Amino acid sequence: MTLNPGxxxxxxxxxxxxxxxxxxxxISLWHPRLRIGGMCHYMNPRRRRPSGPHELSGRYADEAIExxxxxxxxxxTLPHEYQVKMFGGGNQFPGSRAVDIPRQNIxxxxxxxxxxxxxxxxxxxxxxxxxxxxxxxxxGGVWMKHSTHTVGDQAMA
Numbered sequence: 161m162t163l164n165p166g167x168x169x170x171x172x173x174x175x176x177x178x179x180x181x182x183x184x185x186x187i188s189l190w191h192p193r194l195r196i197g198g199m200c201h202y203m204n205p206r207r208r209r210p211s212g213p214h215e216l217s218g219r220y221a222d223e224a225i226e227x228x229x230x231x232x233x234x235x236x237t238l239p240h241e242y243q244v245k246m247f248g249g250g251n252q253f254p255g256s257r258a259v260d261i262p263r264q265n266i267x268x269x270x271x272x273x274x275x276x277x278x279x280x281x282x283x284x285x286x287x288x289x290x291x292x293x294x295x296x297x298x299x300g301g302v303w304m305k306h307s308t309h310t311v312g313d314q315a316m317a
Contacts (some may be wrong), residue, residue, distance in 0.1 A: 163201040167217030170198030170231040181248035181291040183262040189242040189299035199295050205268040225272045233279035239277035245302050246283045
């Protein structure tokens with residue numbers, strides 16, 4: 161299965177989830193005993209103006225974490241039982257004076273994981289360029305390929 165920006169998936173043994181990251185961030189959770197877990201691919205730290213009730217979206221870090229917590233309640237598991245890995249947050253426009261969304265994505269993801277009792281076991285965050293990530297729920301393995309190609313002041317993915 162391929163996660164596009166804003167997607168969320170929680171599955172069982174045998175599933176393989178892949179995604180391609182630039183400034184977005186991906187978090188993978190794997191429960192080694194039950195062989196379940198999931199991955200998100202969020203684009204922004206939070207929704208700008210939530211207006212009333214809305215369906216949770218994997219596009220936003222805070223809502224993606226809430227989607228994970230919903231799955232943990234459904235499976236009667238706890239955050240500390242999972243292996244957690246986090247990737248992405250690459251600056252695609254180094255030298256730009258624009259708001260640093262990649263850094264915000266990284267910071268909020270780490271903060272929310274810690275606040276909810278998750279222990280991050282591996283990260284590859286920041287820098288520039290693209291990351292190809294493949295998560296195998298058979299054994300919890302996550303493979304990541306990081307590539308950068310810069311032209312002038314801008315990183316191309």
